[in-house]
Amino acid sequence: xxxxxxxxxxxxxxxxxxxxxxxxxxxxxxxxxxxxxxxxxxxxxxxxxxxxxxxxxxxxxxxxxxxxxxxxxxxxxxxxxxxxxxxxxxxxxxxxxxxxxxxxxxxxxxxxxxxxxxxxxxxxxxxxxxxxxxxxxxxxxxxxxxxxxxxxxxxxxxxxxxxxxxxxxxxxxxxxxxxxxxxxxxxxxxxxxxxxxxxxxxxxxxxxxxxxxxxxxxxxxxxxxxxxxxxxxxxxxxxxxxxxxxxxxxxxxxxxxxxxxxxxxxxxxxxxxxxxxxxxxxxxxxxxxxxxxxxxxxxxxxxxxxxxxxxxxxxxxxxxxxxxxxxxxxxxxxxxxxxxxxxxxxxxxxxxxxxxx
Numbered sequence: 001x002x003x004x005x006x007x008x009x010x011x012x013x014x015x016x017x018x019x020x021x022x023x024x025x026x027x028x029x030x031x032x033x034x035x036x037x038x039x040x041x042x043x044x045x046x047x048x049x050x051x052x053x054x055x056x057x058x059x060x061x062x063x064x065x066x067x068x069x070x071x072x073x074x075x076x077x078x079x080x081x082x083x084x085x086x087x088x089x090x091x092x093x094x095x096x097x098x099x100x101x102x103x104x105x106x107x108x109x110x111x112x113x114x115x116x117x118x119x120x121x122x123x124x125x126x127x128x129x130x131x132x133x134x135x136x137x138x139x140x141x142x143x144x145x146x147x148x149x150x151x152x153x154x155x156x157x158x159x160x161x162x163x164x165x166x167x168x169x170x171x172x173x174x175x176x177x178x179x180x181x182x183x184x185x186x187x188x189x190x191x192x193x194x195x196x197x198x199x200x201x202x203x204x205x206x207x208x209x210x211x212x213x214x215x216x217x218x219x220x221x222x223x224x225x226x227x228x229x230x231x232x233x234x235x236x237x238x239x240x241x242x243x244x245x246x247x248x249x250x251x252x253x254x255x256x257x258x259x260x261x262x263x264x265x266x267x268x269x270x271x272x273x274x275x276x277x278x279x280x281x282x283x284x285x286x287x288x289x290x291x292x293x294x295x296x297x298x299x300x301x302x303x304x305x306x307x308x309x310x311x312x313x314x315x316x317x318x319x320x321x322x323x324x325x326x327x328x329x330x331x332x333x334x335x336x337x338x339x340x341x342x343x344x345x346x347x348x349x350x351x352x353x354x355x356x357x
Contacts, residue, residue: 001054001062002115002156002172006223008064009105009169016067017111018045018076019100022060038098041079056115064104073101109167112158132193137186138201144185145204151212153177153184159226159333159355162343170353171224171255174213176205199230199261206233210242226255226285231262234273243280252281255306260286260293263302274303285333291315294325306353308333311342319349 008015020042039061046053048065056062067073080099102111133141153176160167178198182191192198206229213227233239234256246254256277263270263286274284285306286297299307307326309315311334315322326332333353334346346354 001056001064002112004052004064005104005108005111005115006169009108010223012105014067015050015064015104016073017062017064017102017104018042018073019056019102019111019114020061021098021100022058038080041082042076044075044079045073067103106166109158109160109169112156112169112172115156131189133186133189133191133197135197137189138197141185141201142204145181145201145208148208150176150181150205150208153181154209154212157355159353160343161352162347162354163352167343167354169223171226171253173226173228173257173355174209175228176209178202178205202228203230203233206230207236207238210236210238214242214245224250224253224255226257228257228287231258231266231270231273234277235269252283254281255283255285257285257287257308260289260297263297270302278303291321291325299325299331300327305331306333307331308335308355310334311336316345319351323350 005017007013020038022038042061042063045051045063045065048063048067051063051065054062054064077099100114102108104111155175155177157173157175159170159173161170178191178201182189191201206227209227209229210233213225229239258270277284283305284303285308286293286299286302286304287308289297289307289309290312294307294309309322309332315334322332330352332351333355334342334351335355337343337346337354342354346352
């Protein structure tokens with residue numbers, strides 16, 4: 001569905017999208033029978049012009065169509081209202097609580113944010129992983145990941161331009177959910193407990209992510225995107241294959257997200273990888289750059305394009321601290337902002353790029 005939204009945005013095609021939040025149904029309507037009725041309420045939209053239907057996570061349903069006269073949505077909402085009419089007052093739910101409507105391409109950024117795969121809430125009383133993995137376990141994980149399909153563990157987070165009155169997508173940040181992989185393959189283990197072993201494992205993640213985002217696969221992007229990578233992965237055969245398959249239309253729009261620890265551990269390898277990436281048209285971003293990191297890393301010498309900065313309480317109280325640490329404000333991608341007020345705060349303080357929680 002993300003590809004359809006991106007295509008509509010690039011082409012300027014007018015579409016309307018509706019998202020049915022099945023996970024928001026009240027307990028008395030959460031039975032399979034009621035879920036079928038809720039879906040049936042939107043059946044009329046499936047017959048609309050150019051309609052496409054998508055099954056999403058957590059049982060949600062999305063339909064995108066070319067809006068002609070505006071009556072299609074009215075019929076669907078009336079049917080949903082009928083389904084909810086008999087609820088007791090203490091469980092009353094308005095149709096608007098179950099359905100989100102988006103006009104594309106104007107509200108593409110908001111719809112893309114809704115499509116982010118968020119981990120399910122931890123059940124009350126569920127035990128936290130406590131065991132620390134050792135080198136032998138990590139080796140088994142690396143072997144299991146060598147040919148594994150990680151598409152269900154991929155996560156997308158949009159980075160947004162906020163210079164205008166309405167945020168617009170700048171690029172997609174793509175990563176794998178390491179904790180979800182651990183819960184599936186080695187439950188009970190804290191996969192990040194040993195930083196060195198986890199860093200070694202992330203190279204396996206890199207190889208699978210490069211394969212998933214290589215063209216000819218179902219996850220191939222249609223617009224600008226970013227990948228979390230180790231510096232060693234930029235110099236790997238997998239990256240060379242990924243680079244060879246990258247379409248010319250995306251050349252110059254792909255960002256490689258790096259960690260400061262990786263840069264500082266081997267500056268010579270970083271310089272070589274940076275120069276190679278530059279010649280191939282990639283942009284470089286420094287991930288999770290706290291003020292302490294920015295104080296020890298020479299950004300001008302590193303020749304990075306962007307710096308990803310967490311929106312801590314101290315930063316939001318005194319944004320001038322960040323301005324003093326950056327060669328230019330346009331480098332900053334401020335992360336973790338409140339979705340309602342974050343864009344306004346960033347715009348008011350001279351930051352043009354944000355990424356939500």
